[in-house]
Structures are given as C-alpha cells and as structure tokens.
Amino acid sequence: MPDHQPDQAVFHAILPEQINWQPFPAFPPTVRLAVVVGDPTKPGLFTIRVKVPLDVKLQPHRHIEDRVYTVISGVFYIGLGEEFDETQLQPYPPGSVVVLPSGTPHFHWARSGEYVTQVTAIGPLGIEYTNPSDDPRNS
Secondary structure (H helix, E strand, O other): OOOOOOOOOOOOOOOHHHOOOEEOOOOOOOOEEEEEEOOOOOOEEEEEEEEEOOOOEEEEEEEOOOEEEEEEEOOEEEEEOOOOOHHHOEEEOOOOEEEEOOOOOEEEEOOOOOEEEEEEEEEOOOEEEOOHHHOHHHO
C-alpha cells in the first residue's frame, strides 16, 4: 500500500459551509485563509483557500514553495515584480489556473470585488515580503 498524504488516507468530502475561514498573520487583517487539506506548516501536499475582500492589496512578496492557484470566485488580479505596479496586473476569472514558481515576486489586488483562490502546494508554506515594512507581522 502506498503512503498517503495528510488528510488523504480516508475518503471524505468538504462542503463549502464546512470551510473554516481564519485570519492569517502574514496577510492584511481582513483577508481570510482556510486550510482545506493537509498541514501547510509541515512538509507535504496542502490545499488552502484565500479570500480577499474588495480593494485589498497584497504587496509584493514571494513564496518558498511552487504554487498552483485555482480561481474559485471573483476575479484574481496578480502582477509580477518587486514593486506594486497596477499596470502589470492581469485578471483571471473563475476557473482559471495560475502556476507560480517559488521565489517569483508578485502582488495581488481585489480590484473588482472579493475573490477566492485555492492554492495547492508542497509545504511548508512560506511568505516573504519584498519590503519588510509591508509585512503585517511587523506591525
């Protein structure tokens, strides 16, 4: 028998109303994160969801892990670069899949309304802001 990833040894389903949205210290205070599968603090596969309300910006940052984003709802605006530049934002509607290699500086803006993305990656999760003063954990 093969070894299973965390939360994947037994069949189960997670309904939308069972998603447990929580604040996440590395995000602005109104952004919510939900762990769906696995444990993003440990090595191994994980899936999280991120909900960003209208007009919230996530300043330039990078992740230590490769990520695959799936847009669940709203329009996901993401731009690449070490400076927030709204001219670099690209919109991705629901159903879009965005592949983000580790170490790629990028930024987000909930420009047209709330969006929800689902992120799948191999942990542990890491986030580092390009400018440390943009990191909510430093406030």
